[in-house]
Amino acid sequence: GNSVTQMEGPVTLSEEAFLTINCTYTATGYPSLFWYVQYPGEGLQLLLKATKADDKGSNKGFEATYRKETTSFHLEKGSVQVSDSAVYFCALLYNTDKLIFGTGTRLQVFP
């Protein structure tokens, strides 16, 4: 079946460090891929998306590229801020079925 695997957290970084959160997926076909962010005490917000192979989603300095050959959608940011501290969820959507989430990765950024 369809599934998403994320690297376990927490990821702890100093401000202005480079961020990578790995995400790989298993899907029968070509899903759309998403990154959602959950700030403390809040619901989920869509961070970025990619709907086909080689698409690059970007938002607020975050980027992720849909890699079909490696079935990956890694999240990157060149310089993180304390305000980026949150839980990040990778997710896939296939054939208009339900959104399937990874387990989430907690990011902690310290000044």
Add this chain to the structure above:
Amino acid sequence: EAGVTQSPTHLIKTRGQQVTLRCSPISGHTSVYWYQQALGLGLQFLLWYDEGEERNRGNFPPRFSGRQFPNYSSELNVNALELEDSALYLCASRLTQGLYGYTFGSGTRLTVV
């Protein structure tokens, strides 16, 4: 444009009681999804409603149920509450067609004591 709204934001119930959570989707969105996020766990899919019909259901017991109204708003009902039902319940909506992801509400925090 108003986002997905959920009510109440917080509530505390006693084990064995029943609870109803409510969700209003974004105007024009016909699909509503419910997820459970228990402490320390990821998001578990509960229910999917589209055009008033239940389309899919996650691996939850029958005491979790819901419905979708003609205006596409939705209710999630949980009967015979158990302590492990304590969680953040998230509702999301989207257009029926398209692969553009969901818009989530801020959730209802349910505590069962």
